[in-house]
């Protein structure tokens with residue numbers, strides 16, 4: 001078994017980006033600038049945004065965090081999105097999800113200018129991705145593709161099961177893997193909560209990608225010998241032994257599954273850092289496009 005080490009891979013990517021930022025600065029241009037809108041006080045969201053800011057610092061990007069109260073109205077958020085759309089100093093921005101319940105996430109995503117949608121969530125960018133046109137690829141699936149690329153994981157002709165069909169992970173993941181690209185050219189099955197015979201289906205996968213948000217859901221009997229397993233799940237569970245009082249747990253029972261796999265990611269050093277690296281790549285792309 002070999003670990004797909006997203007921490008070291010993302011470190012490499014950050015270094016490559018930092019070198020490009022140095023060149024941009026040497027040409028007398030301003031550095032790429034990422035903004036993140038953070039609504040409310042959700043601990044996990046604050047943590048994610050904090051890490052994104054730290055990544056920006058490391059590669060030499062400018063970053064701005066726009067904080068809004070939990071009680072802000074949807075219209076106030078839409079107004080903020082409109083400001084960011086037209087702010088020439090910002091190359092790209094994200095609105096950290098989940099949003100408070102009184103806000104419609106889809107409405108907010110639709111309000112983002114696709115040219116600044118570095119999360120790759122807007123219909124125009126998802127459409128371009130589906131057609132194989134240049135675009136901002138959804139950060140998490142693209143991070144996983146990058147991991148496959150850098151570890152030379154063979155995907156062509158493989159049966160890939162994607163467990164979960166969300167708009168931000170499962171669905172774009174399935175699209176990217178099934179396209180005529182390298183990595184890609186896989187035969188993909190998308191599974192979800194209504195899928196029958198899930199255990200048998202997962203066991204037929206050469207590559208199993210799990211994004212359902214159910215801790216340690218995938219057990220050893222669901223994995224084929226020699227499979228590649230990617231665990232996207234990241235759920236906070238209370239843990240009094242940790243300084244911050246919690247730990248992140250994946251969707252795969254790592255300890256019992258790992259020895260069956262040829263490659264496997266671990267939480268949180270697998271997909272999480274690759275997602276953040278993808279966001280930096282998209283922000284650099286947004287800067288270059290302008």
Ligand code: NAP
Nearest residue numbers: 140164165166169192193211212213232233234271272275
């Ligand atoms: P989501 O929007 O809640 O979607 C979950 C998907 O899992 C749905 O398609 C759901 O099916 C399916 N599902 C739920 N229970 C299932 C079951 N028992 N059997 C089969 N399918 C089941 O979640 P998400 O946003 O994709 O996130 C999934 C996980 O990945 C979460 O833990 C999240 O925190 C994590 N995540 C991590 C990163 C990262 O960078 N590491 C990025 C994004 C998300 P239905 O459609 O039928 O309801």
